[in-house]
Amino acid sequence: MSAKPSVGTITEPARQIRVCREADVVVVGGGPGGVGSAIAAARSGAKTVLIERYGHLGGMASGGLVNIIPNLSDISGKQHTYGLTLELLNRLDKRGGTSYPEKKDWGTADRKTVDYYLDANLGWFYVREDQNTGKQRVLYSAVVDPEILKGELNDMVLEAGVDLILHSWGTQVVKEGNTVNGVFFESKSGRQAILGKVVIDATGDGDMFVAAGAEYDNECDNKRRTAWLALVFWMANVNIRKYDSFKAEQPEKYKELMQELTKLGGYPVFFKGILKNQENVVWYHCMQPQPERTDAMDVEQLTKIDIQARKRALITYEFMRKHVPGFEKCFIMLTAPQLGTQGGRRITGEYTVSEKDLETDEIFEDTIAVLANNDYGEISARHPTLCIPYRCLVPKQVDGLLVAGRAFSSADTINEAFNIIPHCIAYGQAAGTAAAMSVKGGIQPRKVDYKELRKNLVKQGVNLPEIGESRAVEAPPAPERDKSDYYQKYR
Amino acid sequence: MKTIKESARETRVAREADVVVVGGGPGGIGAAVSAARNGVDTVLIERYGYLGGMGTGGLVTIIPQLTDYTGKQQIVGLTQEWIDRLIARNAVDYPKKEHWGSLDKELVRYYFQRSFFMTRLDRVVYAAIISAEISKVILNDMVEEAGVKTYCHAWGTEPIMEGNHCKGVIIESKSGRQAILGKVVIDSTGDGDLFPYAGIEFEDNIPPNFRIANLALCFWVDGVDLKKAMDFRMNNPKEFMELNRKAMEAGGQGGFMPSNLPDQDAVVWFHNRFPNKSQVDVEELTRVEFEGRKKMIKTYEFFKENMPGFEKSFIVLSSPQLGTRSSRRMIGEYQLTQKDLANNQPFKDTIAILPDLDRGQESLDHPNMYIPYRCLLPKNVDNFLVACRAFSSDMHVQDNFNLIPHCIAFGEAAGTASAMALQAGVGVKNVDIKALQKQLAKQGVPLPDVNKKVDYKYTGPALVSSAFTPPH
DSSP states (O other), rough: OOEEEOOEEEEOOOOOEEEEEEEEEEOOSSSHHHHHHHHHHHHOOEEEEEEEEESSGGGGTTTOOOOEEEEEEETTTBOOOOOOHHHHHHHHHHHEEEEEEOGGTTOOOOOHHHHHHHTTTTTGGGGGEEETTTTEOOOEEEEEEEHHHHHHHHHHHHTTEEEESSOEEEEEEEEEEEEEEEEEETTOOOOOEEEEEEEEOOSSSSSSHHHHHEEEEEOOOOTGGGGGGEEEEESSSSOOOHHHHHHHHHHHHHHHHHHHHHTTTTTOOOOOOOOOTTTTOOOEEEEEEOOOOOOOOOHHHHHHHHHHHHHHHHHHHOOOOOOOSTTOOEEEEESSSEEOOOOEEEEEEESSSSSHHHHHOOOOOTTTEEOOOOTTTHHHHHHEEEEGGGGGGGGGBBBBBEEOOOTSSSSSHHHTTTSSSHHHHHHHHHHHHHHHHHHTTTTTGGGGGGHHHHHHHHTTTTOOTTTTTTOOOOOOOOOOOGGOSOOOOOO | OOOOEEEEEEEEEEEEEEEEEEEHHHHHHHHHHHHHTTOOOOEEEEESSSSSEEETOOOOOOOOOOOOSSBBBOOOOEEEEEEEHHHHHTTOOOOGGTTOEEEEOHHHHHHHHHHHGEEETEEOOOOEEHHHHHHHHHHHHHHHHHHHHSSSSSEEEEEETTTTTTEEEEESSSSOOOOEEEEEEEEOSSSOHHHHHTOOOOOOOOOOTSSSGGGOOOOEEESSHHHHHHHHHHHHHHHHHHHHHHHHHHOOOOOOOOOOOOTTTTTEOOOOOOOOOOOOOOHHHHHHHHHHHHHHHHHHHHHHHHTTTTTTTEEEEESSOOOOOOOOOOSSSSSSHHHHHHHOOOOEEEEEEEOSSTTTTTHHHOOOOEGGGGSBBBBSTEEEOOOOOTBOOHHHHHHHHHHHHHHHHHHHHHHHHHHHHHHHOOGGGGGGGGHHHHHHHHTTOOOOOOOOOOOOOOOOOOOOOTSSSOOO
């Protein structure tokens, strides 16, 4: 007998739901965007509730084992990301919970230093090729210990006075007319509601704005990183030096083996070393390429990918163990508790950041973050940073709602490179601060005074350019481009 | 209590099936695999991205209590199948078969040092330490091969009721709220999440001194020079105890268990207890999650600084799921109670035999516990089964018989029974018990002769050690 998919519906009758909290700001989702939002809102004086589906905070950075906070500087080594990201890294540093290139090496093209970082730690994330010189340079990117991160994030939200509820899945919004004023969530305590003056959707996937009926975009072609899902796993007890010498001494044999592994359905690529204290651990970031566009929101597809990825992890493990020197005694230490989602729905906001903004170097009057632009090759060389306006966190139609995280209003070209951890923290910090201002002023989030918001963010240590400042790099005029030029470059 | 009105709504039906199993822990796997293998269309709904519940995501990577004190294996069936598949991948550790039940002092000492779970009642018992990661793949394979339709990342939240009939369940996922309809619904949520909505009677009283009154946040530490640590423990027992005491004083925990799995030579396991008021109260779950994480970091930092062998250690993972031990318990057609613990007679509708090993002399006098099918059946819902630790039991029975292999056994019976009931066109309450027992036996489940009166008296040597102290 085979299961029969159905398109029917059932009627759920109206019912009374217990209201378990009333707050100023309700943040749904405890990933980088949600943590940034909740801390900023609470520190700005708003009564803030944060609900998180899993038992830990950090989202992809912890539960997804995507424990990298990259692109904190541009390719010249100039740091652009400060604010909560830097505060977090400083705290992790005190506990030995992060590794990153020494400050003196940021931007260096010194071959020995570049090679050291390429080899030491998650290579690509530390190094980019400078299109102006053709030389590789070292970036400021940090790798973090996911377990220490979980602990530190708990401390940070609690110290800020956030009321946190874990193991709770925010599923629907409470809405009156066009205004969101709370959320329904599911937990072991059953269905409950939390009311709030501003709701921040930090679910990563825009679960709240979909429930609120807001307009959104989920266009994303399958050549983009963001269209793929990943299941990260760690292999421990690897003798890396032995592996290195095998690879150096028998490059042909190594290549053959990796081809065979690929044919079997395994993953040939891994990153050496996650943290300085984890010498014998390697990191597999198993992208699951999709024949067609992946919808990270389809539970059937999520299930399929999870099952597939686990099989492939096992194939990889058994093959490496059997055939590759250095891996004889390895074991799979863990697979990520959360599937690595990389993109999906994006709100249609008051402003949508697109590839055009990469070229104009515009400093918006509502700029809330300036981000290093390192991933677009020649385009990055001309335009080392991108400004993000507050308006791309504000839904065009729905009131009482802000979006913090990778679902910010952006074209797929922009979302691909500017939806990762430090970016989401920055969007969160702005959304949380704005939400608190909106509550204090008794106004809708879209009415928040941009100047005041920027002033508050600067006070919190966020790096923002002066309006009117020029950011352009001296260079010959840009060639004509079409959309296909705007893909993330992996070198 | 303030409430807010949620309006009526139309909810999309994602699927119609014969059997819907909510929860992919040990009970749910047992239920789904058995139902599907017995020929009915089965859907399994799991909240996380992997199956196994406490056995994988809870990092309670131990399947204990498979033999009774005599060394006779009483739990076989799907549990043994899981272990056999682990053996094939060299991802499990357990005492050698010829040692099960042995009273040999040297052997008992050896296994006690290897794992706390491998000895009971002065004897070696069959308990398996499993690889969580390999298990996740194996369990996927098992449900897939059986033809189960699985939904990962989907949270079964409520039953859809029509009078005394459960028509299916509501699920929440990234696809939004949907419904899955089924002819039989099996609650394997561990916590009886469907009970309050289905109007199923339950109790949840747990005295604070019971094992099941505690949550856990297990974690693994890698990079340990285990030989150095164990030598230190062996040669300096006083200093070792003193360090563990100091770890606790510093807000951490003392005591760790070596992984024992092949090649995990540098890995140790911290298993802990956090007293709490309720394991289905989201506020309590949040509080313990915070306390657990704080304690974990303190433990890690203390060990790294002070315990020989831990100098280069790192936390590799804290369990993605809190270690829940018990919450709601159904009051079903039959409720197993304390007085059943003192009974050696099988029930007419016995569907599992569970070794009784944790109660000292009492266990020697009553070496096995029989589980009747009726304790999986609610009183007031007609097409519903419970296959998890929320089975109908009082706190005493629950404290001893709600572990991984037990839940698999409940699941195996529930899944098989629901398939047989559907095929016979009867309700799950009217399933032919003899036929069910015959089918379970065919699936490798040891069952007693329910017509024979058991005349049992313990005649072995007097008990020397307790479960929690090393053998003399």
